[in-house]
Amino acid sequence: MSKPRTITQGRPTVLIAEDAVLVRMAIAAYLRDCGYRVVEAASSDEALLVLQHSAQPIDVLFCGVHVTGALDAFTLSQWTRKNRPQIKVILAGAPKSAAAAAGKLCEEGPHLAKPYEPHVVEDYIRRLLALQSIEGSS
Amino acid sequence: MEDEVLIRLHLAEELRDAGYTVCEAADAHEAMTLLSSLDRVRLMLTDIRMPGGLDGMDLARWVRAKFPEIKIVLISAEYIPETSAGFDAGFTKPVRIDDLLRCVRRLLPQAELGN
Numbered sequence: 001m002s003k004p005r006t007i008t009q010g011r012p013t014v015l016i017a018e019d020a021v022l023v024r025m026a027i028a029a030y031l032r033d034c035g036y037r038v039v040e041a042a043s044s045d046e047a048l049l050v051l052q053h054s055a056q057p058i059d060v061l062f063c064g065v066h067v068t069g070a071l072d073a074f075t076l077s078q079w080t081r082k083n084r085p086q087i088k089v090i091l092a093g094a095p096k097s098a099a100a101a102a103g104k105l106c107e108e109g110p111h112l113a114k115p116y117e118p119h120v121v122e123d124y125i126r127r128l129l130a131l132q133s134i135e136g137s138s
Numbered sequence: 139m140e141d142e143v144l145i146r147l148h149l150a151e152e153l154r155d156a157g158y159t160v161c162e163a164a165d166a167h168e169a170m171t172l173l174s175s176l177d178r179v180r181l182m183l184t185d186i187r188m189p190g191g192l193d194g195m196d197l198a199r200w201v202r203a204k205f206p207e208i209k210i211v212l213i214s215a216e217y218i219p220e221t222s223a224g225f226d227a228g229f230t231k232p233v234r235i236d237d238l239l240r241c242v243r244r245l246l247p248q249a250e251l252g253n
Contacts, residue, residue: 021168022175025161032154039147042164046143053144 012129013037013056017047017076018064023116027062030118036125044069044076051084059132060088060125088128092116142185149183152235153242166192166200173205180246181209183238198225209245211238 014036018024021042028038039054041047044067051058061080065073077089093116143164150160161176163169166188173179182201186194198210202224210225213233227241 021163021171025172028162037151040150040162041143042168046164049143050147054147 011035011037012059012125013039014060014062014125015039015041015047015050015054015058016062017041017044017067017073018062019043019066019068020064023064027116027118027121031122031125034122043067044071044073047076048079051080051087058084058087060090060128062090062092062121062125064093065091066093086132088125088132090121090124090128092121149233149235149238152239156239156242158242165190166194166197169197170200173201173208179205179208181211181242183211183213183242186212186214211241211245 014031016024016028016031016038018027018040019042024040024042028040031038037056039050039056039058041050044063046069047061047063047067048069048071051061061077063073063076067073067076069076071079073091077091080087080089146162146164150162153160159178161172161179163172167190169182169184173182182198184194184197188194188197192200194212194214198212201208201210209227212225212228213231214228215231217230226245229238229241
């Protein structure tokens with residue numbers, strides 16, 4: 001695993017919705033080392049609760065495409081798009097067949113495949129937040 | 139380990155702010171997976187009431203048997219009888235963060251804190 005790069009501006013919050021605990025823990029630990037605040041959800045139900053009730057604003061939703069729970073990953077992404085449009089959504093771990101269906105639900109399609117490389121995830125998040133910052137200032 | 143996500147993230151965040159490295163588990167099976175995979179866990183904080191087949195007491199017994207060096211702190215909505223052998227400390231909800239941190243510091247006096 002490459003050495004984490006420390007973020008220099010603010011402390012964005014990433015919500016990870018992933019039911020594989022070891023995968024979730026590895027990504028979360030890496031992002032924390034980079035300086036992000038990370039909220040962990042073990043199911044879509046937990047993620048939805050956090051999105052609805054967390055006092056801390058969420059900047060990025062990182063959602064495993066096979067996350068368990070009452071909502072599937074696509075429905076959770078749709079809900080987020082509709083109700084929290086400021087949140088950037090990353091669907092990850094998708095097989096190619098799911099990518100087309102998910103295209104409009106997330107920022108750049110679910111082409112982060114498992115096993116996730118933490119530094120690739122972090123690059124992704126960094127890029128999305130930079131775009132968000134540019135969009136916000138224009 | 140705590141299944142109520144908002145409570146779990148609050149407790150985890152407070153412990154991280156205090157300098158501890160915290161791994162989160164949503165149920166007993168996740169906790170067992172983490173404990174079997176990590177070799178630096180020094181303390182487990184768990185709610186007694188948990189979803190699924192195993193509750194916090196079952197988990198505590200499993201940890202005591204497999205990892206006797208790990209300190210165990212139980213949280214419950216109800217009074218925890220002192221006869222519940224095999225744990226190091228217990229809290230009744232709602233947990234006061236100051237009390238929890240004092241307890242963790244007492245149980246892990248030699249902990250090397252990050253941050």
